[in-house]
Amino acid sequence: MSITLEEALNLVVRYAPVLNEEYVPLAESVGRRLTSDIRSAFPQPPFDRSPLDGYAVVAADVASATPDTPVKLQVVDKLWAGMPARVGVKRGQAVRLMTGCMIPSGADAVIRQEDTDLGVEIVQIFRPVASGKNICYRGEEYGTDALLLRRENRVDAASVAVAAGAGFTQLRVRRRARAVILTTGDEVRQPGTVLPAGKIYDSNTAYLSARLHQLGVETVAALTQEDDLTALSAALRRYAGEVDLILTTGGVSVGEKDLLEQAVKAAGAEVIFHGIDIKPGMPTLFAVLGNARLLGLSGNPFSAVVPFELLLRPMLAEMTGDPEPLLRADTAIAAQGFDKASPSRRFLRAFCKQGRVYPPAAQSNGQMRSMIGCNCLIDVPAGSGAIRPGDPVRILWL
Template sequence: MEWISLEKAQELILSKTSPIEEIQRLPLNKALGFIAGETIHAPMDNPPFDRSPLDGFALRSGDTPTASADKPVRLRITGVVYAGGVFERPLVPGEAVRIMTGAAMPLGADCMVPLEDVRTEAGELLVFRPVKAQENYVFRGEDIPKGEPLVQEGEWLGAVHLGLLASMGMDTVPVLRAPRIGLLCTGDELTPAGQPLAPGKIYSSNDTMLSARLEEFGFHARLLPAMADDAATVAARIAAEAGNLDMFITTGAVSVGDKDIMPEVFTLLGAEQLFWRVAFKPGSAVLCGVYRNTLLLCLSGNPFASFTSFELLARPALAKLARRRDLETRRILARLKDPFLKKSPTRRFIRAKLTEPENRDLPFVSLPEGHSSGQIRSLLGCNCFVDIPAQSTALNEGSEVEVVLF
């Protein structure tokens, strides 16, 4: 199968990716980062009663027209209302009630005066100015009237959304179910972190890095133990898992070496192959297909190569699958703060760090030292790729470039 462009690979992947339709209801404390499955309307007024916004006294404005600093109006203090309580009868002329922030206004009271604006004396309240009707008065439904939309269908649920729903008395929320993603690293050379390292072996890092990246997106991957390069065994494991997953990501064994088993795995599975090899570096050895309605995306085993192809190919599919516009690829123009002197006969993506412009027309991107596909230390602190077109010569400081944000 011939090499294809990145854009064609993305097109093929997206053509086999359908947005999740299944809705489930989750407790609010489990729904952070999920997508609202439907528009949610306020089931009640908020606040559910007229309330006081301050500590002070609830009273009738009609008792205060003559109040002044020289001749304060005197009102009998006949009770107190705390938040969560109510005054049991209507307020009558000549009365005032001590009231706390958030407490329900007594019937008959149409205003309140803050504690610092009045004085008490022998069980009476001294008011030194006229108080207007509805002064310092919060009406029922003033914040949110019943029936008003709280959360729109397709909206990402953050902490404030969930707190808002809780303030409406809701304890669950309808959400789109989370994407089901499998992650498997292959390679005879891989040793799990925390175990002794035998001669010729390396520690597995792609599983940790990519599963953590998925967690950053709000997705929990089904992380499988690393497997040796045996096509029949790997095919059997994929066959056992695939029907329950939306996407199955593997790393390693996708090139043309003796131990690159993934093309054989596709044959054993009878998987539909979409493409094998994409015209960019690093990570050009990408095998993609579909098996039992599960998208199979097999990435390079080199850590930076796997991260690059994950961002460029898996991420757009995940954005569509989960209806997450925030995960869609974003590109902007920038200027190189550092030169990149290596020629690029093939389209190349290099790691970089985007910084704010310094009174210039475009932001800068700075380049770390070390651009090997197997190196991940220099990826620390980076937040974008520089997209270098094929057949590019050296890029000088100040060159205008296109960057892909991640």
């Protein structure tokens, strides 16, 4: 007996396991959620430094400098970035600095090199500079024990830069979900092989692999399995202890060779539901097999797309503690119509821009070409008639 989509959503979230935490190198943390706050062990910058090439000076010494009456100062040292300050600056002196250099003691400003004659032993200063000018002070960005990255934040390139600048080489994040894709059907062949009469190339694996990658899931294996109960149940048992998600396509309907539910039970799984009152995707199956969660999808490409997007994304959000995969609902105006009535709840692929949504005419469950460029699903309630241009519709952003 079919259940509602809301009931199915509640079940997949209820049975979704929370993934473990792990420490990973900074580059591998991108796109994942932090599981602990990151705090600084030292201030940033860790010393007073120069943001430009110039000369460290005492501002009072150059207060009267003009292009016509330059102030002359003795250059007592020259520093490059990474060198410690070796001597202090006294009245009448200057230290040549490059960008990033430590400010020597005694200096309270940095004069730009453009405002000097670039003197080596004696430098002429042509403009005054205010005390404190052109100095990045110690702790200016943050102090010791400052909160740098908050728990549950998604790690991005800026987060990695901040962590690296604070001396971190690893971050503690939620482990990536691991998945296996199992495409079933005697008729399925992989692209790149000879296509005998009566066979079709497998597009489901390509779609699911690409979407899992986009959602940050690691695909451990992608297999094609003929309609054989023993081999299918063996394949399910094999991966039950290795992955978090098992995605299958095909074999979930009521045909003579639709063997997935039998294979799932033979593998020792608990079937949570089989059938959702939506179109397409009605025969979708969800089961628990060891530590893995199995989502059995239709073999028709778009019939696999809809429950994948509707169910896997909230399940993945629960597993990873990351709300990013969740579908966002919105309202738009139909710019094009859809002539068929919808006795049951129906989802249409569509493209939405500036509040107007365009469902392509080709909505067949077996077609994927019209999915190109689509960025949303139109959620058509059960019992609806045809959609007319100008009608308000509920959409889910993909």
